[in-house]
Amino acid sequence: MRTDTGQVFRLEDYRPSDYHIPLTDLTFRLSPDSTRVISELTIERRDGISGTPPLVLDGDGLVLKRVELDGKALAPSAYEATPESLVIANPPAGKRFRLLIETEIAPSQNQALMGLYRSNGVYCTQCEAEGFRRITYFLDRPDILSVYTVRIEAKRDEAPLLLANGNPGERGDLGDGRHFAVWHDPFPKPSYLFALVAGDLGLVSDSFVTASGREVALAIYVEHGKERLATYAMDSLKRSMRWDEEVFGREYDLDVFNIVAVSDFNMGAMENKGLNVFNDKYVLADEETATDADFANIEAIIAHEYFHNWTGNRITCRDWFQLCLKEGLTVFRDHEFSADQRSRAVKRIAEVRTLRAHQFPEDQGPLAHPVRPRRYREINNFYTATVYEKGSEVVRMIRTILGADMFRKGMDLYFERHDGDAATIEDFLQVFEDASGRDLSQFALWYHQAGTPNVTVAASHNAASNEFTLEIEQSVPPTPSESRKRLMHIPLAFGLVGQDGKDIAYAAVDGASVEDGVIHLRKRRHVVTFSGVAERPAISLNRGFSAPITLSIEQKPEDLMFLARHDGDAFSRWQAFNTLLTDALIAATRNVLGGKKPAFAKELVELAGIIAGDETLEHAFRALAISLPGEADIARDIGANIDPDAIHAAREALVGAIAETNQSHFKALYEKLGASGSFSPDATSAGRRALRNVLLDYLSILPHGEMLAADHFSAATNMTDRAAALMVLAHRHPKSAEAVNALAAFEEKYRSDALVMDKWFQIQAAMPGQDAVDLVRRLTAHPAFSMANPNRVRSLIGTFASANQTGFHRADGTGYKFFVETVLAVEKRNPQVAARLATALRSWRSLEPGRQAKAREALLAISAAENLSADLRDIVERTLA
Template sequence: MRTDTGRIVHLADYRPTDFVLERVDLTFELDPTETKVEARLIFHRREGVDPAAPLVLDGDDLTMTSLLFDQIEMDPARYTALPESLEIRDLPESTPFEITVVTMINPEANTQLMGLYRSNGIYCTQCEAEGFRRITYFPDRPDVLAVYTINIIADKAANPLLLSNGNFLGGAGFGPDKHFAAWFDPHPKPSYLFALVAGDLGVVEDTFTTMTGREVALKIYVEHGKEPRAAYAMDALKRSMKWDEEVFGREYDLDIFMIVAVSNFNMGAMENKGLNIFNDKYVLADPETATDQDYANIEAIIAHEYFHNWTGNRITCRDWFQLCLKEGLTVYRDHEFSADMRSRPVKRIAEVRHLRSEQFPEDSGPLAHPVRPTKYREINNFYTTTVYEKGSEVTRMIATILGRDGFKKGMDLYFERHDGDASTVEDFVKCFEDATGADLNQFALWYHQAGTPQVTVSSVYDAAASTLSLSLEQMLPATPGQPNKEPMHIPLRFALIGDNGAELDASIVTGGKVTADVLHLTERSQTFVFSGISSRPVVSLNRGFSAPITLHFEQSEADLAHIARHDSDHFARWQAITDSALPVLTKAARAAQAGEPVAVSASLVDILLTVAADEELEPAFRAQALALPSESDIARELGGDNDPDAIHVGREAVLVALAKAGASVFAALYDRHAVTGAFSPDAASAGRRALRNAALTFLSIAEGDPKRAAEAYAAANNMTDLSQALSVLAHRFPEAKETAATLQAFEARFADNPLVLDKWFAIQATIPGAQTLEHVRSLMASPHYAAGNPNRVRSLIGSLAFSNPTGFHRKDGAAYSFFADQILDIDPRNPQLAARLLTALRSWRMLESSRADKARQALVTIERGPNLSTDVRDIVDRILKA
């Protein structure tokens, strides 16, 4: 395991390698504990480089057994081999040369799950970001592209399947008990996209005919017996391939596309060229074991990794500072795909909920960083929601500013100009400028400045002059390393809505640039004056969440209700409901903290029940409207000195008031929206289930009785309804006999299904209240708990830390101490997992003083831990010292 080196990598220090890598030939002789890796690498010195410069290759805990130069054993005086590097001296000045290096690695002992590891009998690789250096000495950086030929030798009985990137060249026996397979990838790629899988797996096969008539073989490999559960993933893959051709004009470029699902995986999935490796939770699904959200996640992540074939693989990153260039762009693409496959407004609401709950806190805390960072200590810690989700929002804003046609022209030029390149953000932005003539210089600040812009708005209607003045001011708070910020180009979709709900003509405007329905805020302060407005309109601003900002716009309850009822942009309707609810919820939290009665706005209850009962609206949208802002949303709105117990009490009071006032509405919804017949994961059916389950929750609250949820569990024929009924029982009636019986029944029914047991663990870890910590401790003693499986750790420890404010933020600090112990226990085995869990404490300074002090003590305990990994050291230092 790499421990902290203290080395900071800076964008400004980038320079190309001294040597150009021309090709890579790798031979693996697989063995659980002694795998031999032979790497034959052909280099030539880059023109203009000092002829005395050595070749320096990266390593990580490597043992070298042989080093050849042009197939002759190299004089030890010419090289220095350390576990973390190999330096070779006295190399040719201009002619190509071959280095052959042999290393021995132990896949069985690789609990970090980076490089080549073996888990559950399957050999698997994960090389992004810097895992390839754990396999062999190599220039392990994304701007080193080469073609790869791979030979794999392994025991035939244990490993009938031998896979790698590219097209299959052939295979045969290799001695009495072994066999080999050879693969060739004709497309130059960086080492982080290398993949190898070997073992014994079942397969689901299909084909796809591309837009030019080529037939591509499609294969999804899963554990034997699980093949039927990969059918939806295969369907999602074929739809992704067709969509990318139709929308972006991108055709697949190999003869075969493969997906392998494994259970022990640190990430969601990995886009290795032609051989995607997935966490099996994002491949396996059937009605009995997967929720509607699981199906949606599978669809999105299958698409995301496939779309990387062009935005990430064919065009990759020059360096890791450009990570948003592949991830943010590809998230935007998968969001658009899901919006086309499902409900666009509902998808957008879900995206914004996630952005606000995960990325906004990151942007406002000690881990804040620009979409394109300028330095890092550990690159694994920059696979963040800022890079992914905010990066996607930045791409979306380019599309908003340029319009559909302009955005397409820019993307087409990007694909044409940079195919086969390792590119930068500047390369990407310039394609849009060159394709459309737009000046995106100011807009590019979105890549360089951290923090969430705050936009304050006021409006004045002058009836005599028939004008509406809209005054806006933007402010970008200071973030670590960036105390002063420049004004941003913020594109805000808007509409002026009349008394009858119709949109007014807003084309006559002065004070700034307005294009179609987009208002462009480019200065620190601007006032836009709209003329010819015959009656006072209601302003709908930042429709569709066109810019990732916080908007401070004091609008009356009546105006918000008008938007909620009439706006043609359904995201704006949902936002108006949220803006109505947040003040009520924050007042409720403050009242609970002060020990005062909680008051609930009648107008909020009225608008929520009106929307819930409106059969003109799609059920999925109504379910989103009824999902009030979370306790984390309320904490963020309060801004500091947060008491999670008071926030919970206040929000519960609002839920109870709404449930009781709308009991008849919810009963009607529950009866009306039962989904009958065979289960289907389509969006419409999923929406009806979502609305019915929302009604179930409110009815259970109103009735104060577990009976209805227990009956719903008994009647359920799919995992969506099963898990929701179980959640209602566990979270609302934790002491009821029905809850204990149902938890036991669920465990017994799904004891052999790890992915479903993850849900069982997560539901229990998120039961509100201080008592949950002891329950989590007891669950760790369960025979089902596996500390070496990242999914299981995330389902229990992660769910407590990220999704249970009252359980994690116990007033006595016991959960913080428990959490610190878990981080120190996980770190030696799996630093990436430990570091990502640790971010749960990033907002500790927002807590009230007693809790904040105890959280800080836990962080100090972690900071003082022995032999911390670079991953954990980096996170704890930034959280404590910012």
């Protein structure tokens, strides 16, 4: 584990390496405690470099065994080796030379899960961002592209399967129970995309014929006995490959495509060229063990990693400041894939909910940073919602500004111009400017400037002149290290909705650039006048969430009610009702704090029933629409002096009001949606289950609701319904016999399935109330829990800290004290996971003063710990700053 060096890396300090490594030959002699790695590097001095500058290779905790230069052993005086670097002060004067390095590593002792490690007896690598330097000394940076040939040697009974990047080559027997396999990847790649897997795994195989007629062998490797659980993942892979050909013109380029599922993994998955390594959570699924959300995540993440083959692998990043160039772009691509596979409207709403829940708080807190950061101390901490989710939104805005056809033209030019390159954001924007002739220099601020813009709108209608006017103003709040902001180019999609529910046609526009239903905001203040508007319309703004902004608009509740029932844009229809619910919950929270009983408008609670029963809408849309904003969402919108207990009480009051008002209607609809036929993970079936389970949650708050939930649990034929019922019982009736029995039955049934037990941990970790801390502490001693496994830690500790507002933010600070203990315990094994946990306190300044003081004490306690890793110290110090 690297402790903090205090070094800060800055974008402006980037310069190319003095040396390239065009060819890399690796030999691995695998052993759990003593693996030998022999790297033979062909090294070239970069053109234009005078003299022979020192060669400085990166390492991390390495043990050097041998160094040879052009076939001859180097004298100890000719180099300087530490666990963190290998320096050759006087390399050969010629342009090209060969360097052989032998290192020794211990995969079984690697609990950080970076570099080469063992997971349940399987050798596995994770090299992004800087894990390759834990394997051998190297120029471990994204702009060093090399062609890799890899030879793996291992005991046959320990590792009958030997995999690496690229296409398979020679393989054979070595005697003494050992064997070998050679892999060659003809496409130059950076070291972070290197992968190796070796072990004894089951296989699911298939094939895919590309658009040009090439046959690609597909394989998914899983633990023996779990092969049937990879069927959906394989189907998702084949659909992803076909979609990328049809929508982006991208064909796969190797003879094989392999996926390996492992149980110990820091991330969701990794896009290593031709050998994707996955957290098994995002591969294994059937109706008995996985929810509909799990199926959707598998589909999306399989697609995401496959799409990286072109946006990340064939074209990679020049440096880690350009991380959004591969991640934000590929998230946009996987979002589009999922929208085409399922419901575009429902997918878009889900994307925005995720963005607001995770990225907006980043932008509004001490961890704010631009989509392309300008500096970092630990790159692992910049795999954030800003880089991924906001990065995707920026790409989406480019398509909105240019139009679908011109966007595709720009993407085609990007692939043509930069295939085989380590590219930059400037390269990406340039292709769209060249393809379209448009100037995107102001738009580029979305990459360079942190913060969520706020757009304020006032509307007025002049019946005498048939004019409708919008007064629009934009602002970007200050963020850490960036107090003065420049004006953004914001594409604001809109519609003017008439009394018949249809968009009103307008004759002319004055005051701003309006194209195809989009207002292009470029100045601080715009006055936009629409002529030929005879009736006062309801204004539908930021349709489809065309820009990641907060929107403040003078809008009457009756206008929002109207839009919630009639807006032709599905996202805006959802947004209108969500705004009504949020406003009501904020008002109710203030009532609770003032000692008053929350009260809700009759029209609002009745509208929930109307939307739930509207057969013209998709089931999944209705489920999302009537799901109340979460407690963290409400806290974010309140913004300051947050009391989680008051928010919880207000939200429960609104749940009760909606349930009581719509009781008979909800019961009838619940029964109508009852289970029918065999399970299918398709979008329509999943939507029916989602709506029925939301109705169950409402009905469960009524008298005898625990009996309904217990019956739902007992009758469930799939994990979606079973887990939903268990959550209702545990959260609404935690002391009831029905909840206790259901939790025990679930544990008994699934105690040997770690991924399903994660759901059991999650449900209990999110149980609201003062007792949550003690419950979670007890669960850390459960036989199924392990501090060494990232999935277990995220399911219990991560859920408690991020999803349990009343438990984690307990007024006496007990939740924070437990959190300090746990984060520091995790950090000793896995600094990356600990750092991600610590972000749960990023919004501590928005709490009421008592909790705020205790949260600060917790952060200071972590900061004061000895030998803190760079990962964790970076997060804590930025959070405290």
